[in-house]
Every structure is written in structure tokens, then in C-alpha cells.
Amino acid sequence: MSTNLKAYRAAILHSLADPAVVGVEASYEYFEDGLLLVEDGQVVQLGHAADLLPKHKAVEVVEYRNALITPGFIDTHIHYPQTGMIASYGEQLLDWLNTYTFPTEQQFADKAHASDVAGIFLKELLRNGTTTALVFGSVHKQSVDAFFESAQALNLRMIAGKVLMDRNAPDYLTDTPESGYADSKELIERWHGKGRLHYAVTPRFAPTSTPEQLALAGKLYREYPGLYMHTHLSENRKEIEWVKELFPERKGYLDVYDHYQLIGARSVFAHGVHLCDEECKRLAETGSAVAFCPTSNLFLGSGLLDLQALEQHGVRVGLGTDVGAGTSFSQLQSLSEAYKVMQLQGKKLDPFKSLYLATLGGANALYLDDKIGNFESGKDADFVVLDYQATPLIAYRMQQAKTLAEKLFALTILGDDRAVRETFAAGQSVHRRD
Template identity: 70%
Template sequence: MSLAPSSLRAWRGPIVHSVADPAEVGLEASYEYFADGLLITEHGRITGLGPAETLLPDLRQDAEVIACPNALITAGFVDTHIHYPQTDMIASYGEQLLDWLNNYTFPAEQRFADSEHAAQTANVFLNELLRNGTTTALVFGTVHAASVDAFFAEAAARDLRMICGKVLMDRNAPEYLLDTAESGYNDSKALIERWHGKGRLHYAVTPRFAPTSSHEQMTLAAKLLHEYPDLYLHTHLSENKKEIEWVQALFPESRHYLDVYDRYQLLSERSVFAHGIHLCDHEYERLAETGSALAFCPTSNLFLGSGLFNLPKAEAHGVNVGLGTDVGAGTSFSILETLNEAYKVMQLQGAKLHPFKSLYLATLGGARALRLDDRIGSLAVGKDADFVVLDSHATPLLAHRMQYATSLEERLFVLMTLGDDRAVRYTVAAGNIVHERDAAPDNRPPKPTSI
């Protein structure tokens, strides 16, 4: 089959996408499904969606039709928390959060002062995201401005919708990784002017977490958010119990961990807090009142022994929740594998994670957490043509198991339990084929196929 550039493409196969949160509208009203569907894309946008028999008669003759048998087409995955520099030290053994940072993370991040190293890692990182079907991510850089320049340059070359920011960290970390309140502000401002809003790129003000930023740095972080109201705020919250004790010692005047950020006016509809495992009711209430979001990072939370995220409680308080792989404490770039672990986290708490809720978290829920659901997260006409084609026969075990799947929800659950990067046949971003699983190997950085 030819995949030559075309201004118009139609992808034919089973199509499913989230249209609402099952917690709000019920399972059946939360998705749209076409057993034999057609997804039409042109100029980077979705221009048609529906039953193939309805849309094919009016499809222009110059359209390239791509058949996707034994597949499931859905919106591109959204990762609401991940560290691209930690690609270098994923799968590091034997520590919980604070020791893990000191022994593995900080030494690895030191290398990102070198712009060439940053560019090489950004290339590997983005290739891994796309190989796993992730088309949008909220990403930590390092304290070095060069790390963010490198990331955005690689993302822009692929025309991806990505969010990233320079880490702000002026205390309680190795000297070789510290900025100052003033240099952090100035470097961030220059990066914002250079990259924010360029193509499909967005900037996030990124204090690492409360213990590593001084009063002056937090104040200047808030100043950036005031000066550029459409920026994101991206940081960590209540991941580890020893971390929480440290925060209480450093900020004795604060009511709780979230209150530290709240006192600096860092809570808003564009604020995303990773983890949020050990929260009190008031913290959930403030997150909901301010429209702030939580990133649920199950593989990381299990790997570091941090605890179990309480999704039902976040839902009960009306808090927006997205899914995060949190590489490199997270052990996979795959959202499918992350959903597998999320299901187990719920089981350990006596709760269930339905496949349609999982689909929502991986796509539209993440987009809502990032306030990008008008552009991504579903396959609605007019949205960016960011989607993934999942192969339900990608492995012998998947092919065997699918013989006995009798419903859409069962097929989804099998993919989310047994699937990984091998299940991603195509990843498409802005209408460009940015990953094709069966393409000939090529050691060069992949270039998107123009449409």
C-alpha cells in the first residue's frame, strides 16, 4: 500500500472515540463507535467522521483511502506528565522518591547543559512517544534553557502539539543544577517569547516542586503566569509521604502541600499537578474550585512505592484528571501499559476502571486536563487530525484473545491489558504519519509525511 503524500486521506476501519466523561454522563453516552467507519483528514484537520457506507459515495476521487483491518482507530493519546531528560535513566533500581532524585535523576539531568546531548535525547524521546501512540504531552525539561530549546526544535520539526518548560530550582538540589530566582525568570521569559504559540507548541512554567523553589522564585513564577495568561503551570504535588513531611517543615505557615502553591496564586485552569496521591478533602476542593488538574501516574507511583491514586475521590470532587506515564520513574512510554497499571491501582482500592473510562483518561480526559479539548482528545470534525491506529492482532496472544472478545468494551480492555508499542500500527499528528510500525528501518530521525 502506498503512503505517498496526499492532501486528502480517508482512514477506514472500526473507529471509537470519547465524547464525554463516563462519570458525568454514564458509560453508553461517553463514546461514539462506528464498526465500519471512515475518518477523513485534510490540511491537518479532521473533515469527516461517520459510517463508511454513508461517507464513501461523496468522497473526492483524489482521496487516498487507507484500509485498517483488525484495527481500532481512536484519538491520539495524551500524556499529562512526563520528564524527557529522564529517558536517560528510566529503569533505575531501588529507591523511593527523594533518594531516587539525588542518586539518579539529578546526575542524569546535569548532562542537559550540553545542547547536543539534549537534542539527541529529545529525538529519542519523541520517537518513543510517537511509537507508542502519544501525540500530545506535558513535559518537564531540566533547569537548562538549552534542554527546552532542543525539545521544542524537535517537536516543531514534527508539527506536534507539545507543552514543555524549563525547570525552576534555586535551592535544596545539587549546586550544578541550581538557577536563581532572577535567572529562572529571565530564561523562562526568553523561552516563552521564542516558543510559546509557535505552531502547536505551548509553554509551561515549571517549578520542580515546592521544596526546590524559594519564596522569590515562586513569586516570579506567579509573575510569569500573570504576564502571559495562557501559559501552563506544571509541578509535583503530594507524591511521597516523606516529601510531604519535608514540605510541612519548609512551609510551616501553609495549611497543607497544595496551600503552598495556592499562597503564590499558582492554581488555575491551566495548572497541572502530578501525582496528588495523599490529599485531604480541602485540597481536592481547592483543585476543583480553581479548575486545576491532577496527573494520575500509576506506573511511577508503583515503581517508587509512593502510593495509590484515589480516582473515585477526585471524581467525586469534580477534579479534572489526566493520565501520565511519568517517565523515567514511570517504566513505559506506553499509555496502554499505563492503563494496565491504572486498572490494578483501582483494584487494590476496591474500585473498578471501566474500559470506556480508561479510553477517556487516555484521550479526551487528558485534553480536558490541559484545556485543549477544543483541539485534541476526540475525533470530532474540526479538531486536529491527531489519532492512532491500534492493531488488535499485533501479537499472537492478542490475535488469539481477540477471537473470544464479544463486545467493544472487551476488545478495548484486552488492548489496554495486553497491548504495548507493538499494537500501534500508525500514529498520525496534524494529519501527518509520524510513526508507521511496519516501515523499513531507518536510523535517521523520522520526518512526518506531509499531507
Template identity: 75%
Template structure:
């Protein structure tokens, strides 16, 4: 037994509930000198080091991190793998940005060799930034999804991805048909869904680029495979919303388009949701659907400010998304920095413990995976990260001024970035070391 066990000693912090539901003080668990015990890829114990150390067998290795904090691995609920090479592209809003930068970049993923090369870069960036699970857009090409899943499988990562379904309002070189979108997606589900720690997401790009026939077949895929995910965009940009109204005049709104085609449900994640009305929030809650809050890309493309208090009021599940390549960083710490500012601009506050929740347990709940990831609870996957208090001279100096874990956590989410991630573990195995 002890040969598969290992223990990690450091400060430990994880969310146990949403601060909006239980209050800040009841939302987290913190051990200033903690011990995390990992057994065969799962967490088997956590608690005070002084309590647990005497219970360990003499031959169990204990790794002791000084000036460090262990948290669950970060969970990115919306990111585009094929847009890695166009991150930081200048000067457009959503629809022009897609035509100018995104579609030409995604064209390259018909080439499996290119997809393989980018998959390695993309996964390395995720792990370097402490992200252990992501909900990932591929391109329209099955090659892109195969490349991503092959790399994720090699490292035994818990990842979710899907082939884009897009049969209109895009360049000829980047469209499928309603039928090929269905058959190619079905083949990918059969190959990858449930293999190791991998999951498939049915992925219509967004309502304007799918015909009613394709959206109906996306709904059919969900009916045929009830444990797969559904991943798309919703109410990101005002011009986009007007376009949807023009394309689907018979529907009462953007969300109603997806609702009509049976695309809402407990494994459905809608990126952005910047411009939602109360009735749409009610419907998202009723169907257990989730929204991915993508502050960095919403600011970069000038799309608007996500109303987190509105989502909380209607108890909508919310995760955090980097939305690379419109988002300008793979780092969820950097994304939380932007999220705090988005709340400030609306006269609202984002507490450090709500930030932690969004990046970990909130993301896990958005993905209906909170029984497996998002916390340090015994029995869950040993996906965790080690944050270095001394990652930069400024971070080191500023944390020395901190009076408590709340202040330290806020400093990490405002000054932290990829350098803050000392090590990343997936299923108990170190997959990144700075």
C-alpha cells in the first residue's frame, strides 16, 4: 500500500461551498500547516500535519513545501485550443475578429501534424498555469480533437473537448454539414468519451453558424449519449444577439434557440452570458445549465461586463473561463484579476474566497464533476497545484505584509501569474514543475 502513497506538507486551502450560499467563513477549509495524502491517484486524507504525520507508515515519502500554498487544480470552463496561435490579435470586436483572425487560424487544423504540434503547446500552457481540467473547443476538423485527446490521454488528464459543428455563415473551407457534423461527432464520442479521464462535448460554435437542422442533430446527439457535455456561446456581444434574432425570429430570445433544440441541461455550458435577462437566468437554473464567466476576453473584445450578482440571485451555476484566444492569458490567476475589476466596474465586490470557488469547486460544479475534482476532499482525484509565495520579488515582499489567508489569497489573484505555479499534479503525478 505505502508504495503507491505519498504525502505533501504545506499550507492547504480549498472551497467547500459557494460563499454566496453559505457566507464567506463557511465556504472554505484552511490548514496553515497541512498534510495532503495521495494514494493511487486519489486524495486519501487531508488535515493538520501534526494530526496526520503520526498516522503515516514509516516508509511514506513526505514532500515538504516551504512558503507555499496547495489548492485544487484550476478548472477552465471555456477555452479554444485552435486559437493558441492567434492569442493577442489586435483591434476587433467579436464578429469581425472571427472573420479576420479566428477562421484563418482554425483552417490549419485540417492538418493532423499541425494539430499535434499545437496540442502539445496548448496542454503545456494549461499545466504551466495550474489548469488541470478544461472544457475545450476544437476546430471543425476531427483531427483537432484527436490531437488534443491524444495529448491529454498521455498525461492522464481529466479533460473535456469537442469538434465544432458549423454548417453556415463561415468560410467554405471551415464548414461541415448537418449530417457530417453529426456523424463525425458521434464517431469522436465513441472513440474518446469515457476513455481514461476524458469526456466529450457536443460543440455547435454558436447559433448563427448552425442551421436549425444541425442544432436539431446536436440535440439528438445529447439524447443518444446523455452523459456527454454540450458547449457553445451565448449572449456575448450585442451585435451577435441582434444577428440571432434575425436568424431565428420565431424564438423569444438567444437562449430560447438552444432551449428549443433541447441543448440545455446539467452538462450544458454556455460561454459568456454577458447580456442575459432575468427569465433566461431562471431558465438556466431550472435546467441546471452553467455559464462560463470570461472576464479577460469580454474586456479584450469590448463585449461587456458579466453580471455575477444576477447569476447568484437566480442560483445559476458559474465557472471561470480564460477564452483563449480572445482571452489574453492561460492563467486563471490573471483571469481572476480581471474578474475582480469587472465586478468593481459594476459596483460589486469579488471576495478572494469567491474567486477561489470560481476557479475550482465552482468550475467543477459547472461541469457536474464536483464529486471528482475541484476540492481536496478525500476520495477525489489528486489534481492539485503548489503556489509559490516567493515566485517573484514583489509577490514575496507583498505576502510578507499579509495578515491572514484572505489577504494572501487576494494578493495571489492580483499579482500572481504562471510564475506562481511551482508544481502541477494530475491524478497524483507531477505533470509540471517550474
């Protein structure tokens, strides 16, 4: 028997499919007293402890009482250079960028500063149970080197890219079409596919790139297999009007990206708050994804994303915190806000749909559902241990809960980083709460 085999015992829950497609009852698998077997960083088997323990008598078992094990959370949109400006006083999007974002990102020209922030950023993700994220760097290529170096040291599955931005931004934060292409190409060859790391071509958003830069970004996106494309789309009505002014020949915001061949598999568009039916259909037919960022959209007053409209069109959707416009690294808090967003539209967000969005749905949006997102055998052993007694209020609420759905919903409404007892990446503990 392998000495690397290890078992984790607790209540265990994971998604099997999208509840919107298969129905709630068929969308998940739950073991009240479960056992998760892990070997060499991958899931070997999941089942009832009573069934599996007799077959693995010599295996070391780590048992968590009053706890729930779920797959690690997946953040499909976040900005690591904005860590230091989280909770900056709210403005509308464009004013907020000029007042807070751009001055903060200027500091990432310094590699040492970028490395310090990357360490803080990753620690916050792991404290909140997030094991995979799609991450904006800054315009400086050293910011991406710093991030990937820190992620590689922890053997995390992370996706990141250097921002491309050659207009409508301060001179100290702009590149050129040619330098942006060359720097990105260098980073791709150094990092893409190395360990569990992936690269994303990252134009900030259409207004900050010239047609020439977007054309080269599209060329880059098609040059290497498995690359991601990560940008913003239709977050704010003033932003949408600005895009119309800058690209009058295009019929809409999404059409700008489509024209420059920046749309397709592994293209992730953050926000997508104000999309028309035609744009939703185009996203679906190209296999592109939208990152639902409820805390930042509420914080900046962008509007309420219509999740059901995206679902009805078959668009892939993940969950994003969007730090620093987002107000928390916690996907539990993001789900709390997502529930409220749906309520404000007279719609519902089932707790098992929430679980899906934060785990397997995010993996599906990132085309990583063959590697992460649930506990199928052979997948990466990225998981989080959630504490049913994290706070006195959570502990008391759990005493009143009569169903798994109640417990799960209470965790998403009341939970935050305190609810995360331990986080594992590729079978190794990368965060343990004091």
C-alpha cells in the first residue's frame, strides 16, 4: 500500500452538475460521514467512511468534527495588484479607476513590491478557501513573474496575465501594441503550462486598448494552445457608451472583442451586467464565459446581473470576487451577495446552485472541470474544510438547521474566512486556521 495515501473524514459535499440543467437533487453528492482518499495530490476515491475504512485499515485518517469538506473555491475574476486598495470609497467605475486603481498599480513596476503583495494576496485567497483564481496582473511584466513565482511555490493552480493597455490611462501605466505583445509572449513561454500555472492574454478592457493592440492580443490568443483571454465587458452604462464612441464601426461592446478574435473557449468576460440577448447567444455559441461579480457590481453601483438570462442562453458562468472593487476575498460572502442580487430581481438562488457556481461551475467556465471542481477520481485534491462552529452565531444556527440545504445556505450567508478551518492544494495543507 502506498505510504502517500491519506484519508480525510468529515461530512463531504460536492457538485456533480449544474442544478439548472439536471435539477437540484441530481446536482450534488453528499456523505454525512464521508471519507476522501488522496494520493500524490489527486483524489483516489470518495465514499461513505463505513464502506471505505475497512478496505484501508493502514491508511492515516484525519478526522474533522462539526465540519464540511467541499472542493476548493474557484474565483473567475480578481485583480491582485488592487489588494491594497480594497474598501476604497465608492465611485462610479471610470472615476474609481483614475482615483484609486491606476495610482495603486503604478507601484508594481517594483518587482519587490509585487512579490510582497503577491504573497499577501495568495495568503488571503487560501484563508478564504479559494484554491484557483483567474487573476489580473498590472501592465508590468514583473508583476506577473512575481505572482507566478509565489503561486508555484505553493503548487497552486492559478491563471494570470499582464495587463495590455496602450491608451486612455496614465503614461506610467501604458505599453504599446508591440511591447505588450512581446512581453506577453515572453511570459507565456516562461510560465504557461509550467506545473499548475496557466497564462491569460489580458487586455484591461476595450477602451484602454487601441485597435492595433487588440489585433495583436487576438493574434497572441490564437498562437499558443490552451491560453486564456481575460477582460471586462459591459460592467457600467457609461463604459458601454464610451466603447460606442471609440469603436463606432462595431455594433456593440462584445462585437469589439469578437472582431479582434478575442472570443472563444477559455475567454472570460468579467461582469457582463448589461448584455442583450444577441450578446448572450454569441457568448454561448463561442464557449465563452462570464464572471459574476456581485460584491463589486453592488459596490460600484453597476447594476444587477441577470444570472437566469445567461443560464437560459447556455452561457458558462463562474463566480468572481473582483478584489479590489469587490469587498471581500471570501466566495461565501460573494454568494451571500449573489443571493441578494437575485432576490432584488424577484428570482431565487438555490444553495446547491451556489455551491456549483463556487466550485464545478467555475471549473467549467475555465475549462478545467477535468482537473478541479469536484471529487471525481483523478482530479486534483484541492479542497476546503468548513467549520460548522466557526462563530457562536454559526454554531447556534447549525443547531436549528434541519436539512443540508439549510446548513449550506446559512454558511453562505453567515460565513467568511473564519468559517475556513483548513485549505488544501494538490493534497497539501496550504492554510490552517489558528
